[in-house]
Amino acid sequence: CYVLSYKNRKIIKSSKNYQLSTAIDGEVNYQFGKSGKETFIFDFRYPFSPVQAFAAAITSVYKKFSE
Secondary structure (H helix, E strand, O other): OOOOOOOOOOOOOOOOOEEEEOOOOOOEEEEEEEOOOOOEEEEEOOOOOHHHHHHHHHHHHHHHHHO
16 A cells, blocks of 8 residues: 655545656655545646646546536
């Protein structure tokens, strides 16, 4: 079982939780996690733009809300 560190954020265990990092330094550039029944968090930084980060977050929950 792998455990992701969300740095003091309350995250519910879910298959939708993920983090993206660079291969060079291993720092997390984007993280997405489920924090409640229908609430999610996402944090991002360079090289992601706000539009790219939001698009990635929407694709993670699209199927759930489209049903």
